Structure formats: structure tokens, C-alpha cells
Amino acid sequence: MFRHKLFYLLIAFSLAFSYPSGISSASAKCPPKATKPVKPIQIPAGEQSGDAKLLEQDILRYLNEGGPLSGLWPLTKTYFGRTNGSVLFKDLNGDKTEEIALSYVFVNNDGFEVSAQLVIFECENGKYNQKHEDFGDSVNKAIILSADDLIGIGYPQLLLNHTWIGTACDDYASVIGWDGEQWKNFFTTYLYCPAYIRVNDSNGDELKELVITGTNQGNLETGKGRQLTETYAWDGAQFVLRSSVFHPSPYRIHVLQDAQLAVDDGDFRQAIRHYERAATVRALREIPSIGQDNGDFKAAFDYQTAFANFRLVTLWLKVERPDRTRSVINRMKVQYPPNTAGSEFLELAQLFVKQVEAGASLEQACETVTAKIDLDYPDTLVGPVGAIGFWGTANVEYIETKDACPFH
Template sequence: MLIEEITRYLNLGGDAETLIDVLRNDWDVTPNDAIARADIDYTGEGRPDVLIPYVSPDGEAGIAVFGCRAGTVEVLFEAVSDTDQPPTVLAFLDVNRDRRNDLLLAIPSCPTAETCEYRTQLVTFSPERSRFVDLLPPNVTSTEPPQVLDFDNDEVSEIVVRLTSRGTAETGPLRTGSNIYDWNGAQYVLSIVELEPPRFKIQVLHEGDRALLRGDYAAAETIYRSAIDNTDLRFWFNDEPDVLQSYALYRLLQAQVVQASPLQTTTFQEIQRIYDDPERTPVYAQMARTFLETFQSTANVSSACEAVRTIIDGAPEALAQLNRYGSRSPSYTAQDLCPF
């Protein structure tokens, strides 16, 4: 109803600046700290469009661009928030120096009560499509609005999305740092990922697993060793000290065996020493023993993995203990745990 009333007012020749003043100061529809403009041309047709953030009487919050098309004022673009706050305008002029004005928005969203975030859009009017299009990839989200900076002094702005959340029960542990999006002449693309060192042991193990699965066994070995030795790494779950220690040793042994490293003997002895009680041996230590003993008897890494997967089939905790880290963490299968 609010959008229709604004459109009707503008089509009757109403003054846009007066409208913004009334919406902000008389009706409390446009928040005092929200950017509203009636002097910027977004379509390139030579006349200004009207940018209005709003919180309607029924509680809907959003932002709309009103402009003229075929002699009639209509809504050219609208973004709606699922909270009681309208999207934040971070930039409203030409961000990428393509001689078209852009609109950089941080749209608040709260998928759950404990996970509020911002979805970022950089929209510009496309004459070819006769509509606004997003120049950013889909699903650019963060816990705080991004920044617009020019790192390389080329007068084309980069968009910096700070990754500040360490994670929630829903997402699992997250890496902090920055994603930097740069203009490639057609759209903004992720050009630089600057991650801070991992805080949690499981994050280091995930990194090692990625290296192992892509066949970079030397890197995987180094990463697993660091996960074992780094006492500053934190635990996401209370039971992780025993679980992740045995998992890291199992993976370290795998990486060493496929490289024919003499250190595999030392690692196996370490496993035997730490887990010397057969009644209390974690599943990953059992898998490590079976893997090495089968490999030694068959000289075939595929046969060793078949024996390990037999253990996994009878021990649901082997996968369950890895697949509990939330929606943003890797999901494991039996094949992932012994991929050879």
C-alpha cells in the first residue's frame, strides 16, 4: 500500500523532496539515519530518480527506486528486508567508473534468532535488460556491512567484506578475515581472500583434508602435524581432545603411507603408545591400525581403504563425529575418510 501511494503521488506531479521530508519527519516512514535522494539519475535517461528507504506502517522494511518509464513513474527497483530495518545504503554514485550510478546495499537478514547477517548487493540499471541488475555474485553475506575502498589507486573501488563471525551452532566454526571483490569490466568477482589463522583445531584438520583429497600429500602431512602439535588451537566441542587427536594421527599416517615416508613408523608407534587399551581405543585409532596393517600385508593402498571402510560401516560415530560441525563445514562420506 505504501509503495502504491508513493507511486501515485509522484505520478500526480508531487515534489520528490517534499515527499522525502514528509516521509521522514511527519510519517516516520523513512528513518532519520537512512539515505534518501531525489537528485541522482540511475537509468541514464537524463532525469533524476527517487531513492526512498522505508518502514511501512505494517512493519515491512525495504528500499525502492522510483523512476519514469514510458511517461509513467513506477518502481524500477525494490529490495525488502526480513527485519524491521531497511537496507543500508553504502554507496549511491558510480562505484566502478563505468559512467553509470550504482547502488551498494547491505540488506539485513535474520534466518534464525541468533544468526543475523547482511546480504550485500551492488545494483545498477542495465539499458539492455531495462532493469536493475546485481554486479556482485549471489549470496555475498557478512555479519557487518562491507566497505568500499580503492586499494590499487586505479579510481575503481573494491568492495571489502569483513568476515568477523567465528561461527554459531548452526554454521559451525568459521574462518575470520576478508573477501575482496574487484571489477573485471563486466561484474564484480571475488579476487582476494585474506583469512586469519584458524582458531579451532577442526578448521586445521579440514584444511589438511582438502589437501589430502586433492592429492597434495606433503602439504597434508605438514598440516596434520601442526594440528597435533599446536596447543593454542581451540576446541569447538568438549569431547574433541580425544576425538581430534586420534583423527589427526589417522590422517597423518595416511599422508605418510601414500608418500612412502619412513615417518609412518614413528606415527604408528605414537598411536600405539597413546591408545594402548584395546577396550578404550577411539574409532580413528582402530582405523589407523587397520589401514597400516592391511597395507603392510597387501602392499595395496586400495585394499587398506576397503578394510577401513568396513570398520566405518560398523561404527557410525566415525562419520557422525565429523558431520556435526554445522552447515558451513564439509560433509564426509566413508569414501572421504579413505579416498585411495
């Protein structure tokens, strides 16, 4: 997470700026501009590299001499290679004059992209002055996506998308603006690349939510990722996560993940539907546990479907359908003959049913199952090297033997 903290230098506004007493009014206009877009326009890639401070000085001089917006991108081209940025003219603090927000990636003289910058210029006493700047390391994109009033303050905030590339690729979304006293970062979140970021008023409250769609996987340690969509909304004081929804996946471990999430939420009927799909749909694709032979997809299929069937046995008893439990047991007897991959879960399922029929609670039956795993299968079923133990930190995991059974 250290690299993420470094990156927050791009969006963390550490310097507070008092609202300037000399803010320009309609009678103290800044030099005229040929075009004044209220939607971001992208600065095309440049060809050279140079010094960021020189660029800022040239932009200020150019604007204060009345240079039109159309000349900004050749100016950046003079100094930067592979620049991926944007520029926006809009009133961002409610002072009835237009600020200039400029984002770009700084490329050093060796041709390496080293940081991104967001610069805000304010019109003060008929002249543009730089009022904010911030940098972040290892960034290859910094784009202003939109300028909307996302917090109901009466003037817009910038929605900035910036991409960090290192051992992984992270797409960040930040809401940046004036809070009445200073420029600040109201919110930052990220998903792994590529992410799609947008705003949407889904509930008709006239405040747009921030919606980001990406993946929960960034490198080999996290395993096979999947797409998800997160929605954040302003609650009057901060942005809060309103929903996080995984997209459908063709991988069996992700169906197991959906089932586990349903179990965690106490929605056992929904969990049963997911486990039934994981147990029976052959078209789903296998990913072996990281602790197993990555080439043994047959064993991965056997263990993952057997585990799904075991969970079905426990959950059908939870919803008081012992007839369905017996049906799953019979299916397992056919699919997992003795001493074959997956037959261990048949043995555990039968033990669970036997305990419940003898009067044990579901939690007590799970304790007996855990003791059986500890005695006979301490490493092979669950845990870091187990067959259904670990598929990377982005996915569901069963690290302790007690995790195999759902009731604790």
C-alpha cells in the first residue's frame, strides 16, 4: 500500500488556500479567450520533454497575453512527450469567473513518464495566477472527465481519472474542488485497470453518484480477478459506498464466491442457487488452487464441484429440506467414488448429516466436520495449499479448516 500512499500526492491537497480577497469580478475580467469550453478537451500527445515549471510559466504568460485556448496544446507539445492530459475552463468556486484546470503527465528529459500534475489557475485582479498544484509518481494518465456539482454545494467539482502503473495498474477516480475555504480532494477510490468511470443520478435526488467499473485484480498475488461495479454517493458529509456488485463470471471459483457472499449475508436460498450452479454446470471454467498443480484442471473440477455439493448438503438442512439433502448425497455417491478426488467431501457430507440426525445443531455438526478435516485432511482440502483453499486475494479463500463448513 506504500505505493498507493505515494500516489495520493497527486490528489491530496496538502496546502490550504484562503479564498482570495482580490478574486476578479465581472468588472475585472481576465484576458479574452477565443474559446471557453465547459467540457474537458483532451490535450493530444506531444513530442518532446522538458521542465514542468517552465511549462507553467509559459502557460501563465501565454494566457495573460490573451492567448486563445487553441494554442494550449501546441504549447504543451513543445515540452512534453506522450502527454495524456486535459484542460477545462469553468467557474469552479462560484465567483462568477472561470478558473482553468489543467491536468497532464510530466515526462522528464530521458523520456520516462515520472509524475502527473493537476494545476488550477484563478483569475485575480484581471490576471491569471496559479493557485494549486500537486504531483504523483509513476503516473501515465491524468484526465479531467467532467465538472459537475456532485456534493450540492452550488458549483462544480472536478472528476479526475489518473492511472498509476507499477507492479500493477490502478485506475483512480478523485473528486476535487473548492469547499468554500480551500481546494481539496473530497474523495478518491480505485479499481484495477482498465476502469470505466462515470457519474449518474440514479435515484433522482439531483446529486450524481460516482460509478466506477473495473476489476478487483491487479497482479499475480491477487489471482484471477473479475469485473465489478462500485457506486459511491454523497451523504452530506462524505462519499460512501452505496453498492458493490460483481459481474457474472465464467469461472467456477467466482460462482463459489457469489455463493459465499450470499451465505455471509444470510441469504441461504440465493447461496443454494449459486452452489447448485457451481456443482452442476460443466461449462464453467476451472482455476486450480494456487497450492495445487496448476495444470491439473480435472482435479480442480472434481474438488470444486464436490465442495459445492457439500455446501448444498449443509444448506438444504438449514432451510429444512432433508429430501433435497438426500438427493445431493446420492448425486455425490455417483460422481465421487471412494478414493477419488472429491470423495473426501462426500465423506464429510455424510458425517454432517449423521450428526444432525443424531440431534446435533448445525454448528455442532460443523465442529465435528472440522475435527475430521484436522485429523484426516489437515492440508489437502483447505488452507494455503488445499484444493479449495486459496485462489489469490481477489477471490474467496478457505484458509482455516473450520472455513469448509458454513456454520460456526
